[in-house]
Amino acid sequence: MSENVTIVPSTLEGTVRAPPSKSYTHRAILAAGYADGATVRDALWSADTRATARAVSLFGGAVDRAEDGTLEVTGFDGRPEVPADVIDCDNSGTTMRLVTAAAALADGISVLTGDESLRSRPQGPLLDAIAALGGEAASTRGNGQAPLVVTGPIASGEVSIPGDVSSQYITALLMAGAVTDEGIDVVLETELKSAPYVDVTLEVLSDFGVDAQETADGFSVDGGQSYRRAGGEYAVPGDFSSISYPLAAGAIAGEAGVRIEGANPSAQGDTAIVEIVDRMGADVDWDREAGVIDVSSASLSGIEVSVEDTPDLLPTIATLGAVADGETHITNAEHVRYKETDRVSAMAEELGKMGVETTEERDSLTIHGSDSSLEGATVSGRGDHRIIMSLALAGLVADGETTIEGTEHVDVSFPGFFDALSGLGVDLTAAE
Ligand SMILES: O=C(O)C1=C[C@@H](OP(=O)(O)O)[C@@H](O)[C@H](O)C1
Numbered sequence: 538m539s540e541n542v543t544i545v546p547s548t549l550e551g552t553v554r555a556p557p558s559k560s561y562t563h564r565a566i567l568a569a570g571y572a573d574g575a576t577v578r579d580a581l582w583s584a585d586t587r588a589t590a591r592a593v594s595l596f597g598g599a600v601d602r603a604e605d606g607t608l609e610v611t612g613f614d615g616r617p618e619v620p621a622d623v624i625d626c627d628n629s630g631t632t633m634r635l636v637t638a639a640a641a642l643a644d645g646i647s648v649l650t651g652d653e654s655l656r657s658r659p660q661g662p663l664l665d666a667i668a669a670l671g672g673e674a675a676s677t678r679g680n681g682q683a684p685l686v687v688t689g690p691i692a693s694g695e696v697s698i699p700g701d702v703s704s705q706y707i708t709a710l711l712m713a714g715a716v717t718d719e720g721i722d723v724v725l726e727t728e729l730k731s732a733p734y735v736d737v738t739l740e741v742l743s744d745f746g747v748d749a750q751e752t753a754d755g756f757s758v759d760g761g762q763s764y765r766r767a768g769g770e771y772a773v774p775g776d777f778s779s780i781s782y783p784l785a786a787g788a789i790a791g792e793a794g795v796r797i798e799g800a801n802p803s804a805q806g807d808t809a810i811v812e813i814v815d816r817m818g819a820d821v822d823w824d825r826e827a828g829v830i831d832v833s834s835a836s837l838s839g840i841e842v843s844v845e846d847t848p849d850l851l852p853t854i855a856t857l858g859a860v861a862d863g864e865t866h867i868t869n870a871e872h873v874r875y876k877e878t879d880r881v882s883a884m885a886e887e888l889g890k891m892g893v894e895t896t897e898e899r900d901s902l903t904i905h906g907s908d909s910s911l912e913g914a915t916v917s918g919r920g921d922h923r924i925i926m927s928l929a930l931a932g933l934v935a936d937g938e939t940t941i942e943g944t945e946h947v948d949v950s951f952p953g954f955f956d957a958l959s960g961l962g963v964d965l966t967a968a969e
Pocket residue numbers: 559560561631702703704705708730731734848849872
């Protein structure tokens with residue numbers, strides 16, 4: 538059932554807890570699957586992470602969720618079974634990439650699909666890599682997009698792959714490579730974008746006893762390794778992509794102050810959002826040891842910011858730019874076009890409906906904050922969680938009411954998003 542949310546301009550005050558990291562949760566569930574199991578505490582339970590849990594079950598493992606949200610993962614111990622059904626990755630790019638490489642270890646055929654958005658995203662470089670490792674991997678439509686048919690098992694070896702489409706290909710190959718006989722060397726053909734996500738992978742691999750490393754021309758993982766979580770338990774840190782929304786909300790409408798808990802430092806590149814709102818002029822203080830960020834609003838100024846390492850921040854920064862004085866120039870953004878939607882265009886067009894002037898280029902988005910009026914309007918969430926949340930932020934300070942269509946999709950990464958906004962005093966109503 539499609540849901541719309543209408544937001545009335547509001548000021549925010551109070552405390553909100555960061556949801557757990559989507560990236561760490563995917564990796565922890567799959568790493569526990571590659572192991573003989575583990576307990577994953579503080580896991581994000583959202584549409585995307587449920588898709589990864591389903592895949593682990595289809596490989597012969599199991600994921601049971603206790604009442605307190607803790608996941609008890611039973612692993613498939615490095616040897617995924619041929620799935621008894623199609624693997625539906627739903628809306629999750631991370632699931633599709635990481636699970637495609639895992640499926641290539643199984644001795645047989647796996648079929649992967651997803652929703653319309655996921656079936657339009659690029660998988661070709663990963664399919665080529667699997668073929669280079671002796672497996673077979675086909676896009677049923679021959680266009681490099683899902684549905685995918687993957688036949689394993691792959692062997693060890695060296696593969697070259699572009700670095701500027703998705704870092705998830707590299708994560709996928711490193712995670713699978715550890716349980717091949719002799720490992721996988723990944724040689725990057727082009728410069729790596731979204732690099733911090735590979736750092737997150739290396740951290741989780743190391744937490745599960747697997748060695749992988751950066752090399753002169755890419756990354757490599759030795760084969761013959763076993764995943765094992767010492768102590769059997771893994772705890773997921775807070776999600777900085779999700780934190781970007783209450784943080785930006787506080788920066789634009791939090792006169793009395795917003796506090797975000799669960800903001801502990803980790804390898805996530807999106808921690809850069811703290812520095813970004815600071816550079817724009819918000820009053821922000823991050824107590825790293827306590828994992829607490831305090832933010833309050835101030836008049837914001839436009840900045841230039843590269844999203845090379847932090848693609849998921851683009852929608853949030855675009856809204857901040859719409860509120861700020863001057864120009865906000867978001868650069869190195871081409872890979873942001875390969876997400877749930879083309880987020881460069883989606884933000885330009887939807888903010889445009891609210892009176893925001895933008896200039897879009899293939900690799901950048903400029904928001905002309907000073908020339909923009911920010912008026913309430915009916916906007917489309919585009920079925921994309923980050924577009925929905927970013928447009929909701931714009932609604933906090935627009936002139937008049939803003940209605941965002943299709944808001945149920947926040948379930949992909951931040952299921953309690955609108956409750957969190959309400960809890961901070963935002964005047965909003967949801968309707969089916
Ligand atoms: O590995 C991950 O957890 C992710 C990697 C990034 O994708 P790309 O590497 O495709 O840019 C990011 O946009 C996505 O939300 C999560």
